Amino acid sequence: MQDTCNIELDRNSTVRQYLKDRAKDNDTKSGNGDGQTTTESPVQNLEDTVIDEIRKHSCLNNCSDHGNCVNGACSCDNGYGASDCSIDMAFPPRIEGLLDDGFCDEINIPCSYLYVFGEVFVGKEVICRLLEFQIDTSSKKTFELQHTFVEGIADSLIEAVCDLRQLKSQKRENDQVFVRGYQVSMSNDGEHYSTEHMEFYLFDSTCQIYFKDGKGIRFALREGFCFIEQSCFANGTVDKSEKRYCDTGLSNYSWTNIPTTTTKATTTSNAPITSTIAIDNSLAMETTNTLTDLNIGLISATTFAFIISIILAIILCRCARRKENPWKKLRSNKEKEEDSDAIEAKVNANMFSNPVYNEMHD
Template identity: 30%
Template sequence: MKRKHEYSEKSDPTEERKWIPTWPTPSGITETQANDECVRQIRNSTVGKSCSSVLDDSEVDEHIDACVIDIQVFDDLSQAKLSRDLMIAQCEEVLTKNSTFWEESSGSDGTVGPPRSILGAICPSDCSGNGNCVDGTCTCSEGFGGTDCSTNLNEAPQIYRSGLKGLCDSSEENCADYVSIYGDNFVESDILTCHVTSVEISDSDFTIGDSTETVAATYATYEEVRCPLEVSSRRRRDANGAPRPIGALVSISNDGTLESAQVLAIIYDANCDVCNGTHGFCSRRTDICIVDGECYELDDPACDKGSKIWIIVGAVLGSVFAIVVVVIIVIVVCVKKKGKKKARVGSADRLE
């Protein structure tokens, strides 16, 4: 018989003990604090009071109990907002599926549907406590914005990158129309703006221009806006006619004034160049040919066509050059013959 503290062959002495959450949490949150926050967000919120006529008390209590456990496990009071959103989703589902709650619409057509008095009180995140829910839409308090009023307009939005690692490949995307900027806290409004400073891209770094343009941004999502880069209309080409990469430093403003940090955006053609959006440089590919301003892989038939064209051009130029040389030689020979003839005539005159 093995002693109590001996390990069997199947035991693993290195196995970590399972973590069991306790109160208070590592950050100091007590069970009372967690319960109070869950009750505030779920039962006592505007949407919670509206849904109380739809959900049983026991169902609301289940959401509160689960909320307290989530706060304990994740050590984060903001978990209460997620639990509230789950309660809202259940409330909406019951209202739309259970016709016993439906009522006749205010119109004269006699149609029935979920009660507007309750659905109209359901807003995203209950307006985050920074606004009022009116007919299902948040009316934000001054200084806040967004569909759920969670964005503080007195703080600049955060941006992380542009395009794919700071690059927009014009051979794959319509970069002439816009470049996507990704971040947080973008607000859909008429004063959402992009602030664009052009930069000159070289094969080792980039040089910042002197002027900055402010253009209207297009809101895509809370985490993406689209900026038209006016510099794209002035895209230049090199001596071979191939497009040169262009770049810009871009910042975003929710109110047209308070700007985020800048991120670098580079528009380039991957068929022609290799670019680094992190450090901001581009170099021309060495495994391509350029024909009529377009870049092709060396094994592309267009490269052979280009070579043949240059061979023909070279042959024509060579022929022209040869003709010119022959003409010059003929002229020189004729001039020399005339000179000799004059010399003989002069000698004969002296003899006479």
């Protein structure tokens, strides 16, 4: 308004003359006994004086009768705010939405600020009331028992910003927590809060994804990743101690011991976070696979040798039979014939010496 008055005074001589005349009429004058009048003080810096008077007594909507106009600005009574003191601070703002629908991805930078949209936000002492909740790996949501209050500021009547940086020091490491979030409500005076609230989620899209179904907002782990101690690790990543690594085949939410023998690896969740040395999972079982291959080879070779030895024995036996002495066989047959002739001669002799035989033939 002051700028408008200055522009009008500079370009409009009629207005200037009118203000000068009014100022002269209002000059303080005093009279003497002769009836003569004298002016005690001349008009000086008339235009500046008029502008100052306008500025002192011209405030938007006359401060809505809830404050005083001081140098062109309203000084509101307690419990009232806005530039014209028209807003009752006890009436809480209405929340209509959050930036990015309340999903804050921490893949690159932490989520340090929460942007709230609604009406009406007033002043530089907006209070954000947050109720923390935690979502575990089974999508179960658990709320904390107490609210946390953080300072905010009204960027405009329809937007406020909450400072979340002070919450980082309160972050608790819990292996069961998959996603954290806050239930948000707002206040202009720190006493009266909005009845409606919005939910704000912090996640890391490196290994976490979210979707909506009949049960509401749900989060899941990307394939090929582990989520350990509130951080994402690709399959095969070794931890800081270089004794454990992420093995999605055994556990997605705890470290796996790097095997030093041929025994099966075991899992643990008490290891420090994170170095980014990648290994091939197959190397962990290389010794076991090698020994297994050797055992199979030895068994196969032994079986093959045994079969060959049996075949050779059969062949040798057959060859030995074929090489038997033929003269020995002939001699054996001749002996059999001689034995047969002798037996026949002996039978005939007995017959001829038998009286019964002789009588029959006589």
